[in-house]
Amino acid sequence: MLVFIIRRLLQSVAVLLVMSLLVFVGVYAIGNPIDVLLSPDADQAERARTIASFGLDKPLWQQYFIFLKNALSGDMGRSFAFSTPALTLIFERMPATMELAVTAILFSIVLGIPLGLWAGLRPNSIAGKTIMAVSILGFSLPTFWVGLMLIMLFAVQLGWLPSSGRGPTQELLGIPVSFLSWDGLKHLFLPALNLSLFNIALVVRLTRAGAQEALLQDYVKFARAKGLSNKRIIGVHVLKNILIPIVTVIALQFGSIIAFAIVTESVFAWPGMGKLIIDSIRVLDRPVIVAYLMLIVVIFILINLVVDVVYSLLDPRVRLSDARG
């Protein structure tokens, strides 16, 4: 397994390099950040000075190599708008996004798997049908609309939960988190729910399909014949076998949630990475955009690696070295 992991990491370096070139050239191709950033009263001399100070007067290939050289020493450049290192900006916001993403994933596991099992075991009951019908809504309704509706219902009409923003934060192992206080949890609930709706629906459908398939398998019949309790059959044998695809999907979705929590973060004014990337794209804050995308690539690479490892733990038949090379 160790060989596998090392080989995988080496491949990742190549992926990163190609990605960096694509992202850098892509971002370079759109517009000119100076014209957006510069204050109106600035004159031509100020404009030229700012362009030079950001190194934007150099040819593209030179800019890329400077970027690459700095990146190798861990410096992804400084944000144009904030003049803070791009990575610092992103890491500052990461706890907020992670908190949201983890809560959303928890919601989709805690709600999605039981609901999916229920629908799989009793496909013709009213509850089962309702679950499936609602899950279609989870897929098809646009996130921003659902988010606004959640705000209108729970914050404006009922007044139960705050409409937007992140609650007060406390330090946990040096990381500011907001889920330790009641107020923080209240702020967390709606955006996390909004972010998880799609995933809940996804997990429900996967679990249901898996459960229905598993129930017809010989090992379930055999277990029944042996006189095992229904609880044990479902809870241990069936669940363990249908969990593999679910783990994969949840893990991959976790990556997407982190990377693309943008809509939810904008709607709920949640100060996370998604909001940062949107703001950065608006003012063409190149270093932040590039650093963000690179970081997302790294996250996806790591998640994929973890998925493969967890896979092999759940199903000993999967051998990492020959399963994928």
Add this chain to the structure above:
Amino acid sequence: MYLSSLSQRAKRRLIAASIATVVAISPAVLYAQEFRLGLSSPPTSMDPHFYNLFANLNVSDHIFEPLVTMDPDSKIIPALAESWTLVNETTWEFKLRKGIKFHDGSELTTADVAWSMERPATIVGSPGKFDVYTKSIAEKKIIDAHTIRFITKEPYPLLLPDLTSIYIVSKKATEGISSDDFSSGKGMVGTSRYKFVRFQRDDRVELERNDAYWGKRAEWNKVTLRFIPNGATRIAALLAGDVQAIENVPTPDLARIRSDSNIGMYSKISHRMIFLYPDASREKSPFVTTKDGKPLDKNPLQDVRVRQAISMSINRDAIKDRVMEGLSEPTNNLVPPNLFGHNPELKVPKYDPEGAKKLLAEAGYADGFGITIHTPNNRYVNDEKITQTIAQMLSRIGIAAKVEGMPMSVYSSRGAKREYSLGLLGWGAQTGEASSPLRALVACDDPARGFGGFNWLKYCNPKLNETLGKAVNTVDDQQRLKLLQDAAAIAINEYGIIPIHQQVTTWAARKGFAYTPRTDERTHAYGFRPQ
């Protein structure tokens, strides 16, 4: 005791009544302590000299003050400087108010002022430095702890408007620290109505009242500035009571806000002008074609009659009513009436499609021509909608107009490269007078003097440059006003720029809170008061 002379029942009533009174007024008392305000864009830094960006200025205003400042009508009024005199044409003397204390208790002196004038030029990594406002000062002379003189290279009447943007910081607190340090509260030592408590980037700034403020003390004990860029979310936060007031009410929600009796709306004409800029200078223009899309040999926009026809074909009142929901003021000026340099002679052109057609025919374009108007679609209120409307109005006089909208980040870089034939843009006169749009938008390109920086299509009339050049060096207000008005008249009568309207800025507050709206679009928590 007096109370004991009352009957038992009366006493009980009295107590009940006083409890009722306390209960009734307690929400008001609670409000008086904390005020939460929803703003539409987050600041990029807490350093008041880091970046000349609207969102940054807005926050800095709560903590720091300049020597002179602007009132809600953008008139210059004293702030930290009690008075100023022009010793001679190039020497300005400012007298500080005595006894002003910084938030750390130290006293404000001219040493801090001199330091605050030097600091903007030393900021590193800023995308928009404040030294455009300090570089006219050639020399600073400290006379005593409360008197300072600024000497300019040439007569420079714009010093006062420029100084409204330079915040005075404490030398002791800010010497040797970087812009980044301010986020943690280091260096956040100002003189204004609120003290800095905490900055959570992209989310909120928390403030606490400065009880030692030299002027009228602010109403609210505690202030939280929340940053909610999404318009719908901002409105929801207001409706839910999470914030007590917001800025920039999104136009789709105006009707709802107006009809809600729990919400009050405030609006004021802004210094931001929306205008068209035609390609009047080039022989061939990239987006002017025949009606069926073939290239034209000659650029019709070079003919002043064609440009006039365009202006006449625009029904500005219809744009105000239908597109802007009433929140715009049609104009033919560079600045609104309350700003210095407004020219009352320049009247809004009458909507006259027939006259416009005639002019086009005179110019030899009886059949019209084709054109593409370029516009940003995320910068100004309804920017692309306005352009679409104008395009339809142009087709009514025979000009087949297409619209191409794009985000400001793409729009501006193409604009600066002179890629358009006719474009829409907005301009806020941050210095509160007409020289700002004149210099940037319509003066001929003159990098040495800083003229024409945003004159993307290079409209140029040497007479205008001469008049403007005189104006920016004329200290006498009367004379300067005349020169500025004349310069504006040249550009507008030649249709080098076609003003559409001044934007109107909006604020909304829950019942019980009143706001004094401002021309400079800024939103201050201390501008809200209990009603």
